[in-house]
Amino acid sequence: MLTAYVPGPQGLARLEGDNGAASQDVVWFDLLEPTEAETRLVEERLGIELPTREEMREIEASNRFYEEGGALYMTATIVTKLDTDLPESAQVTFVLTGSRLVTNRYVDPLPFRRFIAYAERHPAVCSSGALLFAGLLESIINRIADVIERAAYDLDGISQDVFARRRRAERDFRRVLERVGQSGELISKIHECLVSLGRLLAFVQQSPNHHLTQEVRSRLRTVTRDIAALSDHSTFLGNKVTFLLEATLGMINIDQNDILKIFSFVTVFLLPPSVIAAFYGMNFQHLPWLREPWGPWAALAAMIASSFVPYLIFKRRRWL
Structure with a gap:
């Protein structure tokens, strides 16, 4: 135009x-x-x-x-x-x-x-x-x-x-x-x-x-x-x-590092209980507490107690 x-x-x-x-x-x-x-x-x-x-x-x-x-x-x-x-x-x-x-x-x-x-x-x-x-x-x-x-x-x-x-x-x-x-x-x-x-x-x-x-x-x-x-x-x-x-x-x-840190902590947090569970899941005859009626509860208590160990370590070193 x-x-x-x-x-x-x-x-x-x-x-x-x-x-x-x-x-x-x-x-x-x-x-x-x-x-x-x-x-x-x-x-x-x-x-x-x-x-x-x-x-x-x-x-x-x-x-x-x-x-x-x-x-x-x-x-x-x-x-x-x-x-x-x-x-x-x-x-x-x-x-x-x-x-x-x-x-x-x-x-x-x-x-x-x-x-x-x-x-x-x-x-x-x-x-x-x-x-x-x-x-x-x-x-x-x-x-x-x-x-x-x-x-x-x-x-x-x-x-x-x-x-x-x-x-x-x-x-x-x-x-x-x-x-x-x-x-x-x-x-x-x-x-x-x-x-x-x-x-x-x-x-x-x-x-x-x-x-x-x-x-x-x-x-x-x-x-x-x-x-x-x-x-x-x-x-x-x-x-x-x-x-x-x-x-x-x-x-x-x-933010990504924080998310990875959470996953890393969860992995470490579950590692000791997983080891205990795997240990008692091998079905050997001569394992401690295997034939005791309170054995499963003792193993469960050990798993819970072991999970607090990495938490205390992380907390002490201020990683959380």
Whole structure:
């Protein structure tokens, strides 16, 4: 779908379809899962060549950030579906050509929808493509900051579950491992997104593009500082995920050792009675108490008494 946006008295106004794209006042061409015809229309309208979906996935810096014909081409990795258990990474291409912005994307992340809704009510942010570009980046960073705060809160909850003084039966370490894995996957994708945006900003700030006014460059520098701070925090959270994963596995090993210790004690506890029972079960004629009427009861008493010997030894050595 191709949507063209023009600045209006109330804010950003959208023009859909081919007729809207032909307007001379368009400051933003937004391509969302475009058809070949829509892509070709924008390319012919602006004299540019947009990267294909396969080219957008390439990770080489030379394929993601370059200048051609006076236009800046920048492809960043954006995290989507952050409110689900399965966040995804997708590529979005930004093209600054003259005073216009072109975005080519195959996902519809929440920061785009929020910024469009905001720009439709604030005309000051939509007078040029560079301002729209800066606003989109700010919206993306604000969204990532919110998700990082939520991830930090979730990790605190996981930490309390791992180290809580509760009975073994009340702790579900399988669920804890699932939560740790989900948090680790989320933080990993966020860190990838921040690194990608950091590379994008480093490229655009080095560009001599005269359409990037001092106001835009100042806002981009602020976004760069925010990215650096969020990257440090995401690294800290990644280390915390590793710590919680190791701690959870350690707790599982402790529980397994406790179970093995119980089985070992039961085995040792039953060993002396088993020896006595086997001894009297050999049916030899000349065994003590064999022909006495109280013999079975004496053997049973000996079995019970012998079982307390390993218990006292374990208790004395504090193995229980």
